[in-house]
Amino acid sequence: MTEKTKNKIIIALLAALLAVIIALIVAIIVVIRYNEDIANVSSDIISSDVASNLDDNQPASSDASSSKIDTPSKPEIFVTPTGVELDANFGRLLLINADNPLPDDYDTKVREYLVEIDDKYRNNDYVTQIHKDVYPYITAMVAAAQADGVDLQVWSPFRSYAVQNDLFQRQVDRVGGDEALAATVVARPGTSEHNTGLCADFNMAQDRFENTEMYTWMCENAENYGFILRYPKDKQHITGVIYESWHWRFVGINNAKLINELGVTLEEFIEMKKFDPTIDMYGDDSATEQILD
Numbered sequence: 009m010t011e012k013t014k015n016k017i018i019i020a021l022l023a024a025l026l027a028v029i030i031a032l033i034v035a036i037i038v039v040i041r042y043n044e045d046i047a048n049v050s051s052d053i054i055s056s057d058v059a060s061n062l063d064d065n066q067p068a069s070s071d072a073s074s075s076k077i078d079t080p081s082k083p084e085i086f087v088t089p090t091g092v093e094l095d096a097n098f099g100r101l102l103l104i105n106a107d108n109p110l111p112d113d114y115d116t117k118v119r120e121y122l123v124e125i126d127d128k129y130r131n132n133d134y135v136t137q138i139h140k141d142v143y144p145y146i147t148a149m150v151a152a153a154q155a156d157g158v159d160l161q162v163w164s165p166f167r168s169y170a171v172q173n174d175l176f177q178r179q180v181d182r183v184g185g186d187e188a189l190a191a192t193v194v195a196r197p198g199t200s201e202h203n204t205g206l207c208a209d210f211n212m213a214q215d216r217f218e219n220t221e222m223y224t225w226m227c228e229n230a231e232n233y234g235f236i237l238r239y240p241k242d243k244q245h246i247t248g249v250i251y252e253s254w255h256w257r258f259v260g261i262n263n264a265k266l267i268n269e270l271g272v273t274l275e276e277f278i279e280m281k282k283f284d285p286t287i288d289m290y291g292d293d294s295a296t297e298q299i300l301d
């Protein structure tokens with residue numbers, strides 16, 4: 009064997025050894041990564057199990073202290089596509105319906121919490137105000153929809169008792185004087201969410217809203233801005249109100265996501281969580297962060 013041939017064999021052996029070492033290193037890395045993935049999946053399952061257990065019948069009083077620690081995965085801040093930062097934990101869960109009317113003086117007291125909605129977000133000059141707690145969320149939502157090329161606009165936000173009474177009486181006339189029947193379509197003054205400024209009708213208060221791209225967009229995105237479809241199909245026996253595709257209520261981002269996840273109405277959610285329906289009556293200084301699991 010010549011010296012040249014010997015060198016060739018040694019080089020070939022070294023190359024083979026190097027290849028084996030590289031293959032071993034790659035195999036070790038793959039095994040480590042795989043184990044890490046398994047560990048992550050397991051901890052995800054554990055934390056979501058814990059979270060869903062906490063969901064069940066947590067008394068309202070313990071929410072604020074415990075759930076923040078137990079569910080760190082809930083986002084605190086949502087940054088909208090148009091760059092607005094929204095507090096995901098803030099919410100308003102005041103329940104208004106025929107069984108839970110507002111006090112008579114609410115109509116006067118709520119005025120100090122109302123702000124004017126800029127006309128680039130609305131298509132109605134008759135009613136133009138919204139609760140200031142809701143303002144950053146509703147304007148961010150409309151701006152995001154418009155940035156997506158969807159012509160979402162606020163049609164009817166806050167309504168005073170006087171405006172509500174006017175609408176209610178018109179509905180009573182429309183149904184031949186049957187007040188109870190009229191109330192399933194237009195709420196009596198003091199029993200309408202519109203009297204709080206925490207909700208809005210969008211674009212039009214008509215059934216055909218359901219067939220618009222605005223409605224489709226809302227179904228996909230409204231919860232990211234804290235809004236829920238307040239009067240869903242087949243829930244009239246719970247809400248007392250007909251299905252209204254155009255009527256959306258602000259409850260807060262994390263609340264909206266949880267309500268949608270549970271597939272419940274606001275009535276059922278308040279009941280489930282054992283909240284006082286008058287929670288955060290006026291908002292602003294009385295509003296607390298609704299930290300829910």
Ligand SMILES: [Zn+2]
Pocket residue numbers: 202208209252254255256
């Ligand atoms: Zn409405």
